Amino acid sequence: MQVVDPETAVADVADGSTVLIGGFGTAGMPFTLVDALVRHGARDLTVVSNNAGNGDTGLAALLAAGQVRKMICSFPRQPDSYVFDALYRDGRIELEVVPQGNLAERMRAAGAGIGGFFTPTGYGTMLAEGKETRTIDGRGYVLEAPLRGDVALIAARRADTLGNLVFHKTARNFGPVMATAATTTIAEVDDVVEAGEIDPEAVVTPGIFVDRVVALGAEQRVAAREASSA
Amino acid sequence: MTVRADARPATVEHPDREPLSRDEMAQAVARDIPAGAYVNLGIGQPTRVADHLPDEKHIVLHTENGMLGMGPRALGDAVDPDLVNAGKVPVTELPGASYFHHADSFAMMRGGHLDVCVLGAFQVSQHGDLANWHTGAPDAIPAVGGAMDLAVGARDVFVMMTLFAKDGSSKLVEALTYPVTALACVSRVYTEYAVLDVGADGVTVRETYGTTVEALRERLPVALRNLGDGTH
Numbered sequence: 001m002q003v004v005d006p007e008t009a010v011a012d013v014a015d016g017s018t019v020l021i022g023g024f025g026t027a028g029m030p031f032t033l034v035d036a037l038v039r040h041g042a043r044d045l046t047v048v049s050n051n052a053g054n055g056d057t058g059l060a061a062l063l064a065a066g067q068v069r070k071m072i073c074s075f076p077r078q079p080d081s082y083v084f085d086a087l088y089r090d091g092r093i094e095l096e097v098v099p100q101g102n103l104a105e106r107m108r109a110a111g112a113g114i115g116g117f118f119t120p121t122g123y124g125t126m127l128a129e130g131k132e133t134r135t136i137d138g139r140g141y142v143l144e145a146p147l148r149g150d151v152a153l154i155a156a157r158r159a160d161t162l163g164n165l166v167f168h169k170t171a172r173n174f175g176p177v178m179a180t181a182a183t184t185t186i187a188e189v190d191d192v193v194e195a196g197e198i199d200p201e202a203v204v205t206p207g208i209f210v211d212r213v214v215a216l217g218a219e220q221r222v223a224a225r226e227a228s229s230a
Numbered sequence: 231m232t233v234r235a236d237a238r239p240a241t242v243e244h245p246d247r248e249p250l251s252r253d254e255m256a257q258a259v260a261r262d263i264p265a266g267a268y269v270n271l272g273i274g275q276p277t278r279v280a281d282h283l284p285d286e287k288h289i290v291l292h293t294e295n296g297m298l299g300m301g302p303r304a305l306g307d308a309v310d311p312d313l314v315n316a317g318k319v320p321v322t323e324l325p326g327a328s329y330f331h332h333a334d335s336f337a338m339m340r341g342g343h344l345d346v347c348v349l350g351a352f353q354v355s356q357h358g359d360l361a362n363w364h365t366g367a368p369d370a371i372p373a374v375g376g377a378m379d380l381a382v383g384a385r386d387v388f389v390m391m392t393l394f395a396k397d398g399s400s401k402l403v404e405a406l407t408y409p410v411t412a413l414a415c416v417s418r419v420y421t422e423y424a425v426l427d428v429g430a431d432g433v434t435v436r437e438t439y440g441t442t443v444e445a446l447r448e449r450l451p452v453a454l455r456n457l458g459d460g461t462h
């Protein structure tokens with residue numbers, strides 16, 4: 001595990017990568033890492049995130065820069081998702097809508113080495129069209145595939161020098177699952193403490209899942225978030 | 231008001247009062263949520279149900295973005311952008327609250343651990359099929375969120391909706407014409423004119439408000455049974 005600056009953290013993200021981006025709306029959105037990815041300029045990305053950007057910052061800025069070929073998300077349409085909406089209506093971005101629980105479980109499966117799973121969610125709906133189904137104990141299920149990322153960008157409250165993470169309230173959301181599902185996981189955190197300073201019983205994401213950490217300082221995280229809501 | 235004297239449950243008609251207001255609908259839902267239940271309230275109208283859950287019932291609210299023990303909306307200094315509900319509205323935490331990641335949150339739902347979820351709807355079929363995620367309009371950007379997961383997950387799915395669409399058509403239908411959210415998932419529907427059970431047996435009217443079962447039969451495209459009729 002390395003503690004690095006934002007530019008270094010995303011320097012090897014290749015064109016055409018699948019990027020998992022944490023957050024539920026702006027809660028848990030790794031603004032600093034996404035901004036670094038905008039400056040880095042990687043293109044033709046497939047982005048997996050619950051929403052499709054809010055306002056003009058974070059994921060919305062990445063979309064506005066034309067770096068994203070495809071969005072995989074559960075809920076693209078938001079009161080302030082005008083960047084995505086315009087791209088979609090102009091036919092300049094692909095969209096795969098996935099029920100929120102299936103989105104999380106597909107990444108969980110990828111991270112846990114599971115080759116797919118049967119879920120009742122979506123059975124009998126247009127989102128299951130063309131997918132294998134099975135009746136198990138009298139109930140209909142749909143086969144869903146694992147969803148793996150080349151890189152995951154997540155936000156957490158704190159890391160230690162081994163990459164163990166703790167989160168903050170509902171900003172946790174997709175972070176721990178995405179951390180397991182990517183080849184390279186990068187976390188932006190408020191602060192980094194010495195190994196041993198996080199109670200082992202309180203670790204949410206063990207460091208084995210975390211490759212790089214960017215330490216922001218709480219002030220910077222709050223500033224990034226406030227810029228996003230301005 | 232007509233109440234049968236026998237002990238068997240019977241449909242109750244309130245023809246002489248107004249239809250239920252939105253808050254009264256929320257009250258009616260709240261009344262039917264058992265004490266100690268784990269409950270998810272969907273975005274929009276269903277969030278009003280929280281205002282009518284008395285503390286002594288010890289109901290625990292789940293929000294699918296990773297929390298049990300959700301408290302009321304946060305105001306002023308209590309607002310924390312990292313603490314929001316599924317509608318992304320800042321909320322508070324109650325003593326005994328817990329946080330968990332998205333896969334655990336939806337496992338909780340899909341695994342049948344939630345007792346009740348309350349959702350809005352475009353349409354509900356007589357057998358409990360639900361349409362609440364997509365109008366099917368060709369220019370609409372599809373967005374499903376947690377709707378399909380909630381509908382298949384909770385042990386009881388209650389729907390709150392107006393009984394008629396703006397064009398006057400019934401939202402309680404024989405078969406869905408809107409895109410399906412989940413099949414055979416809804417157990418009870420709360421509307422301004424009636425509370426109805428739906429399922430394999432079709433539609434059973436529990437209560438009416440500002441109308442009668444007979445009058446509803448004229449307006450709804452589905453067969454209506456009275457509570458206590460036939461097999462249940």
